[in-house]
Amino acid sequence: MLSSSDQKLAHIALLPSAGMGHLTPFFRLAALLAGNNIKVTFITPSPTVSLAESQTLFRFFASFPEINQKQFHLLPLDKHPSNSEDPFYYHMERICQSSHLLSSLLSSLSPPLSALITDMSLASPAISITQALNLPNYVFFTSSAKMSTLFMSFHALIDSEATTDLDEIEAIKIPGLEAIPRSWIPPPLLQNTNNLLKTYFLENGKKMAESSGILVNTFESIEHEPLRKLNEGKVIEGLPPVIAIGPLAPCEFEKIQPLPWLDEQPAGSVVYVSFGSRTAMSREQLKELGEGLAISGHRFLWMVKDKKVDREDEEDLGQVIGSGLMEKLKEKGLVVKYWLNQEAILSHPAVGGFLSHCGWNSITEAIWNGVRILAWPQHGDQKINADIAEKIGLGTWEKSWGWGEETAVNGTDIAEKIKEMMGNELLRHQAMHIREEARTAVEIGGSSRMGPMELIETWKKT
Numbered sequence: 001m002l003s004s005s006d007q008k009l010a011h012i013a014l015l016p017s018a019g020m021g022h023l024t025p026f027f028r029l030a031a032l033l034a035g036n037n038i039k040v041t042f043i044t045p046s047p048t049v050s051l052a053e054s055q056t057l058f059r060f061f062a063s064f065p066e067i068n069q070k071q072f073h074l075l076p077l078d079k080h081p082s083n084s085e086d087p088f089y090y091h092m093e094r095i096c097q098s099s100h101l102l103s104s105l106l107s108s109l110s111p112p113l114s115a116l117i118t119d120m121s122l123a124s125p126a127i128s129i130t131q132a133l134n135l136p137n138y139v140f141f142t143s144s145a146k147m148s149t150l151f152m153s154f155h156a157l158i159d160s161e162a163t164t165d166l167d168e169i170e171a172i173k174i175p176g177l178e179a180i181p182r183s184w185i186p187p188p189l190l191q192n193t194n195n196l197l198k199t200y201f202l203e204n205g206k207k208m209a210e211s212s213g214i215l216v217n218t219f220e221s222i223e224h225e226p227l228r229k230l231n232e233g234k235v236i237e238g239l240p241p242v243i244a245i246g247p248l249a250p251c252e253f254e255k256i257q258p259l260p261w262l263d264e265q266p267a268g269s270v271v272y273v274s275f276g277s278r279t280a281m282s283r284e285q286l287k288e289l290g291e292g293l294a295i296s297g298h299r300f301l302w303m304v305k306d307k308k309v310d311r312e313d314e315e316d317l318g319q320v321i322g323s324g325l326m327e328k329l330k331e332k333g334l335v336v337k338y339w340l341n342q343e344a345i346l347s348h349p350a351v352g353g354f355l356s357h358c359g360w361n362s363i364t365e366a367i368w369n370g371v372r373i374l375a376w377p378q379h380g381d382q383k384i385n386a387d388i389a390e391k392i393g394l395g396t397w398e399k400s401w402g403w404g405e406e407t408a409v410n411g412t413d414i415a416e417k418i419k420e421m422m423g424n425e426l427l428r429h430q431a432m433h434i435r436e437e438a439r440t441a442v443e444i445g446g447s448s449r450m451g452p453m454e455l456i457e458t459w460k461k462t
């Protein structure tokens with residue numbers, strides 16, 4: 001421990017990326033740092049893509065008046081988004097293209113910064129800037145450690161002479177770790193042509209090796225092997241320390257929400273159904289899912305999303321899933337089409353299972369609350385995350401369902417898997433066990449507490 005005379009006021013700036021899946025863990029990290037006597041500046045690239053981001057930012061700053069907000073006004077993109085690319089990826093591109101403005105923004109902060117913490121999707125431009133400023137830059141990887149091994153080694157695979165045709169890749173072998181099958185790799189990465197995801201993966205994944213350290217929202221007991229291999233230099237030589245800091249505890253403001261319908265349901269009886277903040281299903285698949293929920297016979301709380309970006313989600317529920325099905329669903333469930341804080345739902349005693357797309361935040365939140373999962377990965381890193389959920393005994397995963405929109409999954413099959421998950425007592429017990437391990441990891445002396453505390457001490461000394 002430092003004596004108070006050795007300590008100075010450490011000042012850390014955080015630079016999150018686009019989308020709630022990136023913003024939420026940054027809120028939690030900011031709260032952790034502010035709670036340990038660090039001055040925190042939270043940089044907010046603006047405007048935001050979704051309404052959920054701007055509304056949650058407002059609530060975050062209202063509940064943490066001690067955290068300094070610094071707007072980062074983005075320049076317009078020189079080229080208009082095409083329909084084929086994800087609007088959140090366009091936004092990351094916009095942040096990258098505006099990144100030269102960051103240099104003066106960072107230098108203007110007072111007292112001078114001790115370090116910057118950057119989202120992994122902005123690692124490449126941000127590290128170039130902080131290198132010129134001689135400022136330490138830590139990358140926060142908001143997905144799993146296993147996903148980070150793919151993220152950081154993919155560029156080497158593409159550069160290697162052995163890989164001339166991506167169509168021929170059957171699996172990705174990462175030294176010391178189980179191979180990642182082709183079918184789990186985010187499909188845009190396997191295209192021979194360039195796309196935003198692939199470019200951002202290659203550039204940021206490579207640059208992360210030049211950071212001061214890599215923070216991951218995970219913990220030892222669920223990802224011991226990838227964390228060990230990363231830190232032994234087996235995945236990438238010369239990598240900075242990879243530090244487990246998770247699962248980051250949700251902030252108080254995420255929990256406050258009246259949920260009168262849930263309050264009336266028996267303990268552990270409700271299946272919560274959500275595919276995160278940016279996954280819209282086809283109307284046909286939504287109808288099958290609705291039928292499946294009705295057939296399952298279980299109570300449920302279903303968050304429906306019809307458009308990737310919430311600002312565009314205008315049609316009402318009757319139009320999206322049909323008034324006949326809506327009537328049927330009212331018997332046992334609640335169907336909503338607006339933002340509710342997932343933490344308030346998952347921490348509610350009525351919730352007993354989670355049909356999830358397996359975004360990494362959703363997995364860590366299910367772990368935090370001891371809720372078992374039925375995995376239905378849709379895009380991106382979600383199959384790699386689903387595999388972790390299955391391996392640690394938190395959930396089940398029906399692999400034949402493929403990626404979202406790859407296969408039309410019918411209602412009867414969905415109902416069957418929901419019944420299996422809700423009837424699986426082993427999963428329920430194991431979910432509670434992992435919850436205890438997660439909470440121990442972040443307690444004083446816990447494996448995810450030591451790394452951040454050491455960093456905080458270092459920042460206070462330098």
Ligand code: UDP
Binds near residue numbers: 279303341343362
């Ligand atoms: N979330 C929420 N309410 C919703 C949908 C999502 O609070 O209706 C939160 C969820 O708790 C998580 C984040 O938004 O913290 C979504 O991140 P995740 O990694 O699960 O998935 P993504 O949305 O990035 O696909």
Ligand code: UDP
Binds near residue numbers: 019089188277
């Ligand atoms: N993607 C999507 N919806 C999602 C999550 C991802 O369409 O909810 C797509 C996205 O367009 C990208 C790919 O999946 O092509 C990779 O997403 P990943 O989850 O790796 O990105 P992240 O959530 O980390 O930004």
